[in-house]
Structure formats: structure tokens, C-alpha cells
Amino acid sequence: MISVIQRRTAATLAAMTLAAGLAAVGAPSASASASASASGFSRCPANFSCYFSDPNGGGDMWRAPYGPACFDLGYLNPAFHDRISSVYNRGGHEAHMYNWNGSQWLWVADVQLGEQLNFAAGDPRNDVVDTVCVGTTPWG
Numbered sequence: 372m373i374s375v376i377q378r379r380t381a382a383t384l385a386a387m388t389l390a391a392g393l394a395a396v397g398a399p400s401a402s403a404s405a406s407a408s409a410s411g412f413s414r415c416p417a418n419f420s421c422y423f424s425d426p427n428g429g430g431d432m433w434r435a436p437y438g439p440a441c442f443d444l445g446y447l448n449p450a451f452h453d454r455i456s457s458v459y460n461r462g463g464h465e466a467h468m469y470n471w472n473g474s475q476w477l478w479v480a481d482v483q484l485g486e487q488l489n490f491a492a493g494d495p496r497n498d499v500v501d502t503v504c505v506g507t508t509p510w511g
């Protein structure tokens with residue numbers, strides 16, 4: 372229980388610090404647009420890293436603030452933890468992703484500059500990420 376409280380406290384501080392910079396883009400596309408940019412990696416703007424609920428930049432997208440900073444996805448509105456299936460890092464920093472397993476943070480994956488990363492269905496890294504760190508780690 373103590374570890375959970377500590378985690379939440381630290382996460383809340385991080386969320387509060389960065390709330391102003393958060394850009395939760397969770398709007399599902401209502402139209403079946405002919406433009407590929409409406410639902411793929413290409414909708415990620417330059418200079419940011421983007422995180423998607425479906426493979427290949429599909430589904431909902433969360434765009435991380437520039438950083439360096441860590442973001443607890445459970446505190447976004449709407450929350451984005453346990454949802455990431457693909458990433459496109461167009462930002463200026465390497466990104467690091469972590470899963471909280473109930474007692475500790477576990478590293479999931481790094482995303483290099485310019486990299487497009489996909490977690491296929493059945494990949495144990497799919498839909499588990501709880502925290503994204505841009506240009507830093509949870510340990511500084």
C-alpha cells in the first residue's frame with residue numbers, strides 16, 4: 372500500500388507540473404476520411420512524440436509535451452495507460468516507456484528519434500505502458 376501511495380504522489384506531482392502542457396488528443400475520427408493523415412502516423416506533428424491506441428498510428432493519439440519529463444498516463448484526461456499499441460517519435464528526445472506491475476516499474480521499450488514502433492496483438496508490450504518519459508528516465 373505504501374508503494375502505491377508513493378507512486379501516486381509522485382505521479383500526481385508530475386501530472387500537476389505538466390498539466391498545462393498536456394495535449395490529450397483522444398478524439399475518435401467520426402468520418403471515414405480518404406486522407407491517410409487522419410488516422411496514421413503522419414498526423415503526429417513535427418517535434419513531438421505521439422502514442423497511439425492502435426497499431427500503425429491508428430485509434431486515439433496522445434502527443435507528449437516536449438520534455439524532458441515523465442508522464443503518468445493514468446492521470447491524463449482521458450487516461451491513456453494500458454492503451455499504447457504504436458509510437459512515432461518525431462520529437463527531440465529519445466522516449467522511454469514503463470509499466471507499473473503493482474510493485475515496481477518495469478521497462479517496456481525505448482523509442483529512438485524518428486522511429487515508428489508497433490506492438491502487435493499478443494506482444495506482451497502491447498497495451499501495458501503506464502508512463503512515458505521523454506528525454507529522461509524516472510530516475511533522472
Ligand SMILES: [Ca+2]
Nearest residue numbers: 470471499501
Ligand atoms: Ca500497465
